[in-house]
Amino acid sequence: MRIGLTYDLKADVKPDCTCSDDALEEYDSLETIEALESVCKSNGHDVVRLGGGRAFLEKVLRERVDLVFNIAEGRGTYRSREAQVPSVLEMLNIPYCGSDPQCLAVSLDKPLTKSILASCGIATPEWKVVSTVVELEAINWHDFPYPAFVKPAYEGSSKGIRFASVIENADQMLCVVGNVLADYKQPVIVEEFITGEEVTVGVLGNENPSIIGIMRVLPRKKKDHFIYSLEVKRDWENMVEYECPAKLGDATNKRISEAALKVFNILGCRDFSRVDFRVKQDGTPYFLEINPLPGLNPKSGDIVIMSGKMGWTYKSLVSAILAAAMKRYGFAS
Ligand SMILES: Nc1ncnc2c1ncn2[C@@H]1O[C@H](COP(=O)(O)OP(=O)(O)O)[C@@H](O)[C@H]1O
Ligand SMILES: [Mg+2]
Incomplete structure (x- = not known):
């Protein structure tokens, strides 16, 4: 079979300069692409590197592939970014490994x-979502059970999750949630610390x-x-x-x-x-x-x-x- 590899390399994605220092954390290294390619080849398949973003769109229309091995994280900070590549593949009726856009987006x-x-x-830790600074300041955080845990609502790879994400009191809560809202430009989830x-x-x-x-x-x-x-x-x-x-x-x-x-x-x-x-x-x-x-x-x-x-x-x-x-x-x- 001819297998296409879709991926987003750290080197191919330019973070905008207002982003946090972990903006590229979820993206892959060449080492991973080479390793996947070598496994596909050792199973007797031909491999085409389709990459991600615009380059992927151009290549997928040009190259004929039978199936895609997809590890593309998607571009931007959209909560449905992981669904971007599988959505295009479904539109073009190209089979691919892994979950569908709906599962990835959710x-x-x-x-x-x-x-x-x-x-x-x-069972999942009790949680609250805070979407704006106004919402943050309207909540009485003194009554919240501590320790609590704060993380961005739509991230992975521990982006936005530091030692300081464990919150012990209301003052820390206001400060850390405020910072995560500003740095990650998305809602914050505050959870019961397990x-x-x-x-x-x-x-x-x-x-x-x-x-x-x-x-x-x-x-x-x-x-x-x-x-x-x-x-x-x-x-x-x-x-x-x-x-x-x-x-x-x-x-x-x-x-x-x-x-x-x-x-x-x-x-x-x-x-x-x-x-x-x-x-x-x-x-x-x-x-x-x-x-x-x-x-x-x-x-x-x-x-x-x-x-x-x-x-x-x-x-x-x-x-x-x-x-x-x-x-x-x-x-x-
Ligand atoms: N409610 C929680 N209580 C205790 N630790 C937590 C909680 N939520 C997250 N963590 C810690 O933070 C880590 C990363 O959180 P997770 O939700 O898995 O995000 P990511 O998508 O970045 O991996 C977890 O593996 C765990 O150690
Ligand atoms: Mg995790």
């Missing part, structure tokens, strides 16, 4: 995703999706309120240890797996996804967010590290994602 909007999942009985274990879960497949692994993220240095923040993700080799399978006991792991599969199915995810939870002491997993387009960097992608610890090579992981998509479209693999 999942990047954290409050909307939480509302849908909470209405289906999935003290507990940090886990991320890989899901693979379609009709009967399976769990790749439950990976626990542990700080190397004990910390009062550990969070998997931008500072930590940028220096993950020194800051955290990954434990997979998570040693949380069979009963808790079962609850986490069931919650992850339920989330995957409710949102209509396809082929693969990674779901993040915090697990309270009583073993209840609290849904934080889902990544239907999880990072596939061969060294630092959480789903790659997780699958590696479960005995998968990078090639077997990427090949399984590709095979899941091909099966959906009825292509022989």
Whole structure:
């Protein structure tokens, strides 16, 4: 088959100078594209790099491809940016790996995703959305339960999530929410802080999706309120240890797996996804967010590290994602 690769490279996207210093955090490096290309080729396919943005639009009309392996994050700060490339592919009737525009657009909007999942009985931290400074100042933050957690409503890759996102009082709340509103130009979600274990879960497949692994993220240095923040993700080799399978006991792991599969199915995810939870002491997993387009960097992608610890090579992981998509479209693999 002739496989097109769609992606957004950090080097191809110019942040506007009013943006935060993590504006390019979600975009990919050449290393990831080369790794994906090499797996596709080792499965006997030809590969065409279609890229992202305008260059992608021009190339996709020129090149004939049978299927696209899509990891494009999309352009701009729109909450539906991850849906941009799959929308074009659907318009042109080109098959592609991964979730559809609706799933991608909903999942990047954290409050909307939480509302849908909470209405289906999935536990998620209590939350409030603040869209403007006027709204922020109208709320009596003294009555809010602390610690609380503040994050931009439509981001990923820990953009806008720092150690300072854990809020202890009303003064800090006004200051941090004000800064996030100004820096990320989107609503802010204020959540109940979940003290507990940090886990991320890989899901693979379609009709009967399976769990790749439950990976626990542990700080190397004990910390009062550990969070998997931008500072930590940028220096993950020194800051955290990954434990997979998570040693949380069979009963808790079962609850986490069931919650992850339920989330995957409710949102209509396809082929693969990674779901993040915090697990309270009583073993209840609290849904934080889902990544239907999880990072596939061969060294630092959480789903790659997780699958590696479960005995998968990078090639077997990427090949399984590709095979899941091909099966959906009825292509022989
Ligand atoms: N309500 C919360 N309570 C405790 N920690 C949280 C909460 N929300 C987010 N975090 C911490 O921040 C990290 C990043 O948040 P997440 O919602 O997964 O955003 P991102 O899309 O940037 O990965 C989480 O992995 C977790 O460590
Ligand atoms: Mg996350």
